[in-house]
Amino acid sequence: MKLTTKGRYAVTAMLDLSLHYGEGPITLADIAQRQGISLSYLEQLFSRLRKKSLVASVRGPGGGYSLGKSAEEIFVGEVISAVDENIDTTRCNGAHNCQNNERCLTHDLWSDLSNQIYSYLNKISLQDLMDRKAVREVADRQDHADHDELSGLDISMADGSNDLAGA
Amino acid sequence: MKLTTKGRYAVTAMLDLSLHYGEGPITLADIAQRQGISLSYLEQLFSRLRKKSLVASVRGPGGGYSLGKSAEEIFVGEVISAVDENIDTTRCNGAHNCQNNERCLTHDLWSDLSNQIYSYLNKISLQDLMDRKAVREVADRQDHADHDELSGLDISMADGSNDLAGA
DNA sequence: ACATTCCCAAGCAAAATAGTCAAGAATATC
């Protein structure tokens, strides 16, 4: 499989979008700040999400993104597929030709595994995630961390992504 | 997750070992040839498999590898873990600290997914795989392809891994 | 002795990943 930050960020951002639904269009800058994701990177991801109609966009001041359909209708698997190409774990990508143009010994195993993962992720909607208590708790923390987010923890990170004071 | 050729090769090689059980120790050169895997690369993988006691080795002429326990007792998940570190799909590797030392919005989702994958792969033993008809078919093909393996297909690959004539 | 096999560590080219940077187009507000 291929589950990288690209896919994780996409789901996280989509969930953030769901959680702030009803507040009008949400800017990528907001999401970037709340979720700690690079703005430019998010732009790339949302470009793909928009192509699959998972989000809708409004340009100009007051603009931003909103969900392309309701949170009940968007499934985690869709989001990952939209940005990450495939969730397939086979080496041949389903073509069963990875050893001298023929099927290798373990093709079916990976194929079955892929189906397993795929069906699992496609049962979980953004709404399902929002309904989880742990998710709401994290979302609350993020919403109330407007300013002094860094106070009280050992600041051992050296990246400049914490430009929160300026917001 | 991290499912790369490393993990796939390891499972493939272990399955090859199972299938040729009873023929005495199997050399890595044999496995490399049958499964189309680089010998040196296999050595690295088997070094790790041996550390986890999944295989046992005999040195010298006539030596080779055999299974460390019976095929019913070795599960796919074990093999992958042995060579691939972790099957975990969380970004934080279980530490739930991937956003400013705190849990991110989607930690539980990836954590649940990891458990799902893990339990699936740990239900499947090498014996289970051997019992599959498709696996036996591929194994038969591989066993009878001693020499002229390349005849009859469009030779569009440019790697030199097909040194079968010399064996 | 010597060929065979496992064992081990280091090094490395190519690919993938996780971004940055720069320019531009639409739109709301003044």
Next chain:
DNA sequence: GATATTCTTGACTATTTTGCTTGGGAATGT
């Protein structure tokens, strides 16, 4: 209509990971 805001796009890049190779060695059977 100037300006600020926000999305939109494409190219470029540093870093990491992957999938090996190379080169030595150590056991062990004949």
